[in-house]
Amino acid sequence: MTDTFLNRRSFLAGAAGSALVLAGGQRARAADGVTIGMIYVGPKDDFGWNQAHAVGAKALKDLPGVTLLEEENVPETVAVMQTMESMINVDGAKLLFPTSFGYFDPFMIEAARKYPDVEFRHPTSLWDKSKHPMNLGGYFCYLDQGHYVNGIAAGLSTKSNKIGFVAAKPIALVLRNINAFTLAVKKVNPAASVHLVITGEWSLPVREAEAVNALIDSGCDVIASHVDSPKVVIQTAEGRGAKSCGHNADQSMLAPKGFITGAELKWGTVYKAYAGMIAKGEKLPNVNEGGYDKDMVQSTAFGAGATEEAKAAATKAMAEVKAGAPIFVGPIKDNKGKQVVAGTLGLYEPTLWNMDYLVEGVVGSTN
DSSP: OHHHHHHHHHHHHTSTTOEEEETTEEEEOOSSSEEEEEEOSSOTTSSSHHHHHHHHHHHHHTSTTEEEEEEOSOOSSHHHHHHHHHHHHTTOOSEEEEOSGGGIIIIIHHHHHHOTTSEEEESSSOOOTTTSOTTEEEEEEOTHHHHHHHHHHHHTTOSSSEEEEEESOOSHHHHHHHHHHHHHHHHHOTTOEEEEEEOSSSOOHHHHHHHHHHHHHTTOOEEEEESSOTHHHHHHHHHTTOEEEEEESOOGGGOTTTEEEEEEEOTHHHHHHHHHHHHTTOOOOSEEEESGGGTOEEEOOOOTTSOHHHHHHHHHHHHHHHTTOOSEESSEEBTTSOEEEOSEEOTTOGGGGGOOOOBTTEESOOO
16 A cells, blocks of 8 residues: 555645545644544444444544544554554654554554654553553453343343354453353343354454354344454344344444344543543553443444343343443353353453353354
8 A cells, every 4th residue: 555655645744734635534734732543454434343443533523622633444564554654744643543453563562662752552451561662552442241231132132042143253352242242141031042153253254144144044033243343244134034233333224123232332432531631741541441331332222123121121231230240240150061250250350351261051162
């Protein structure tokens, strides 16, 4: 991308004071206030991870004194370093949010060391005080809380008592969402089971469609997921007459007949707070994590697929989790019969990051 990209940036530099919108995103240099850059690995309208960040970034556009820069479809290569440097050197950005996992190491780490007067924040918990620059950090929305609410609603909206779950990779973060969902399903509907298909990658639309069809063919009448963009999952389920739960962003418009509710990342809470802190010259936190309690997670409005019983129970569960009620209440067994949790784990218990099992009630494996 980069000859074209650099030429565009050079053109912008020669047009000081102009407000230009390039194909890659909005470009404007702020005379006053703070300039903030958002970088996306995919399109901003992917109905998933990138869209969740773009929705959050919209909150910045109405803030006085804030200039927002956005660049989409930036690969996890040296291209992101070039984008960051252009935003800093041409546009005067003082705060950057490169939002994809692969941007962090080595690119954000190198950029933070090179530009100590610029703040860099990444939407994970990868930052380590012992080895990373202090102008670098992370923020994270605990979406297992949203998936727990999804599970409550799904368990009370299924008729077949078979619920499908399409997941990308069997890593702790994903397993945590699957397990929180399943514990909720089993809490309200002990007869139900969650049938898991792991695709192996964050974005494999053909494989995701195949997984949904296979799950529905096996009798599942509700489909949930943890993939980068659940668009294909939701649309395929809707096309087959199954109900669905969302992930990352609002997918309700994709399923007017079967959508139940969804677990949404509310990044805008972080973005607005950080913009205000930068404008006041305040130090940003290196680590910022939260769920419903910090307004960093939200549930999509109930759709036509949610029963009245599901709506009432999910609304109650949301309030309970927001107040601190735990999700992982022991004793908990894995789906092989081994006890994996003896006591109760709090919502932000660090050991949850080491999760390597599927709880009882999940039909499937991590292999």
